[in-house]
Amino acid sequence: MRTVWTAAVLLAVLEFPAIGRAQQTELMKRIWAGVQLAQQKYSSGCGTITEVRTSKLLTKPMVFHGKFCADGMTRFALEYTEPDIIRIRYNQDYLNVTTGGGKHTEVMEVGGNVRRTQSFFSKENSLENLQKNFAIDVREGDRLFEMKLTPRSERFRSRVNYVVVKLAKENFLLRSLEVDGKSGVNSVFTIELTSFNSAIAPGTFEVIKPK
Secondary structure, X not given: OHHHHHHHHHHHHHHOOOOOHHHHHHHHHHHHHHHHHHHHHOOEEEEEEXXXXXXXXXXXXXXXXXXXEEEOOOEEEEEEEEOOOEEEEEEOOEEEEEEOOOOEEEEEEOHHHHHHHHHHXXXXXXXXXXXXXXXXXXXXXXXXXXXXXXXXXXHHHOOEEEEEEEEEOOOOOEEEEEEEEOOOOEEEEEEEEEEEOOXXXXXXXXXXXXO
């Protein structure tokens, strides 16, 4: 496993050669502007997601396959179908996580936390906020942009070791996300968008609210 991990790191370095600090700043600005335009152009979307989860406690990686839909920044639905059925839905203020073949649903009110995080990264000084709280290594390949975010502030350092974001160069949309957590769990999410700005089936984002 260690050999495979080292090889993956080397391949990443070869595919995304490092650039100078001044060039990184300009590239980061270009990426950030592209992401803002993409958010305006694509108000909703659906697709498939594959998560590969590794940990020292796991004898082998766990691989999850599912589908998702997102409507702006307020509604999101993800359903894993393999190896187990898990449904995650967020609608406005409420988050539902359903497991056990639909028998158990955890209901949480998280709107305040979500809005604070969104505000942190969506205001005019959002890029400055990001650079203040994370050391950012930006790389450009033939088809992808890659950003590795290593926390500077305790606010994020207590939760994650690093986050790697990969965006498609042609449209600045997310292609993969790696989260290396303090819990010892590493998850890599590979994302394929299959539809944009299309009608989403009624009930997709329906949630149970706390009583």
